[in-house]
Amino acid sequence: MAVAVRVIPCLDVDEGRVVKGVNFTDLVDAGDPVELARLYNGEGADELTFLDVTASSGDRETTYEVVRRTADQVFIPLTVGGGVRSADDVDRLLRAGADKVSLNTAAVARPELLETASRRFGAQCVVLSVDARRVPEGGEPTASGFEVTTHGGRKGTGICAVGWAERAENLGVGEILLNSMDADGTKEGFDLEMIRAVRAAVGVPLIASGGAGDKHHFAPAVHAGADAVLAASVFHFGQLTLAEVKNAMRAEGITVR
Amino acid sequence: MARVVVLDYGSGNLRSAERALEHAGARVEVTSDHQRAFEADGLVVPGVGAFSACMRGLLEVGGDKVVDRRLNERRPVLGICVGMQILFERGVEHGVEAEGLGRWPGTVERLRSEPLPHMGWNTVSAPGDSALFAGFPPETRFYFVHSFAARDWPDAARGFEEGGQPRLIRAEHGDSFLAAVEDGVLTATQFHPEKSGEAGIGLLRNWLGTL
Numbered sequence: 001m002a003v004a005v006r007v008i009p010c011l012d013v014d015e016g017r018v019v020k021g022v023n024f025t026d027l028v029d030a031g032d033p034v035e036l037a038r039l040y041n042g043e044g045a046d047e048l049t050f051l052d053v054t055a056s057s058g059d060r061e062t063t064y065e066v067v068r069r070t071a072d073q074v075f076i077p078l079t080v081g082g083g084v085r086s087a088d089d090v091d092r093l094l095r096a097g098a099d100k101v102s103l104n105t106a107a108v109a110r111p112e113l114l115e116t117a118s119r120r121f122g123a124q125c126v127v128l129s130v131d132a133r134r135v136p137e138g139g140e141p142t143a144s145g146f147e148v149t150t151h152g153g154r155k156g157t158g159i160c161a162v163g164w165a166e167r168a169e170n171l172g173v174g175e176i177l178l179n180s181m182d183a184d185g186t187k188e189g190f191d192l193e194m195i196r197a198v199r200a201a202v203g204v205p206l207i208a209s210g211g212a213g214d215k216h217h218f219a220p221a222v223h224a225g226a227d228a229v230l231a232a233s234v235f236h237f238g239q240l241t242l243a244e245v246k247n248a249m250r251a252e253g254i255t256v257r
Numbered sequence: 258m259a260r261v262v263v264l265d266y267g268s269g270n271l272r273s274a275e276r277a278l279e280h281a282g283a284r285v286e287v288t289s290d291h292q293r294a295f296e297a298d299g300l301v302v303p304g305v306g307a308f309s310a311c312m313r314g315l316l317e318v319g320g321d322k323v324v325d326r327r328l329n330e331r332r333p334v335l336g337i338c339v340g341m342q343i344l345f346e347r348g349v350e351h352g353v354e355a356e357g358l359g360r361w362p363g364t365v366e367r368l369r370s371e372p373l374p375h376m377g378w379n380t381v382s383a384p385g386d387s388a389l390f391a392g393f394p395p396e397t398r399f400y401f402v403h404s405f406a407a408r409d410w411p412d413a414a415r416g417f418e419e420g421g422q423p424r425l426i427r428a429e430h431g432d433s434f435l436a437a438v439e440d441g442v443l444t445a446t447q448f449h450p451e452k453s454g455e456a457g458i459g460l461l462r463n464w465l466g467t468l
Binding site: 003004006041068072073075077094096097123124175203205206227228 | 270272273276277280305306307310371372373374375376377378379398400401402403404429430451452453454455457458
């Protein structure tokens, strides 16, 4: 038997509250990340990801509190990202109960941060989050045709997304979360070409993100090389349940839990 | 209610281990205090990251002595993840060998199949008479995250105590490795029961039941 492909709901958390609209009638407080985490756990989520979108960096204590409360009640792996700038930030999140911490913008600015974090805490808890897109017309071409972006996909960096993933693996990250900024929000399916390109370059687990809008979108991402699939809005808005997604994947011959 | 100490030597998600054990019905203390760790009904040795770093951390708090003393007096110990790996004779990382506690024969080595780390929910092959896995159907999955494991048990008859018959529970990631070992009062899992949802809580409950 092989390891199961993971299905991971992602929650955007702003000052301790879930951002995107939610319509779960059976929750007392649908804006509470902990309540949603419990619900997703009950539905069969294989992991959870919190993306902290809190604008002011002074309010991190709320995030730590949410992580603590979640880790105290939900016994599946929890990844936390968003605004992580230093190895000490990683330390604080791990101590609060996160199992993995994802780094994005700060790692683009200072790649050595990945190495520092991996050495200090172990590769298994360092995730590189890559927001990537096709190089737009007139942009500086990259080797793969994909580039890393920052600022939520608004700013291109000219850095080759595939090369960046490869470098991050060499710096010691244990996993790569690949967000397609082109596919994100389209609900038209994952960016399979991008997944294939990164899969061919790295040997660490790869999480595909961005574009999920239908239960049949997930299996192609796995066949393109993803070890895990992540989605946010389709789960929060109740469009799809984890069970529906997993059943559709199972029907395509994919091992799920 | 069983009293359990989670050994604090600077490694592992101690908070999760503590809460999951409480959830499974234990009274839990996280400490590196030798006397507390010795007197508890059960001692949990967690661990993440590198084998050599974990060994260093363990030796720094004298954790090796606590484990020795407990095992000599037949008091139960549960190792989790790297807390399992360090029970073997040695670990080899990037060609460098580090000495383990040597309670079990064999070497902890890098797994051969990508992707690495082996990360996610996998099944295990537990024998029917296992105390740890009692009540679990074979399709039960536990959460793993590791790149290294003990693959072989060089001397099948040899456990940590004379005449013991260790139960070897295997899992597969490309090739087969040891996912858990039950050897009298010494038990360990390569996966993380504290992160394995209801199955993990059930397994911890089974372990608490043996104390």
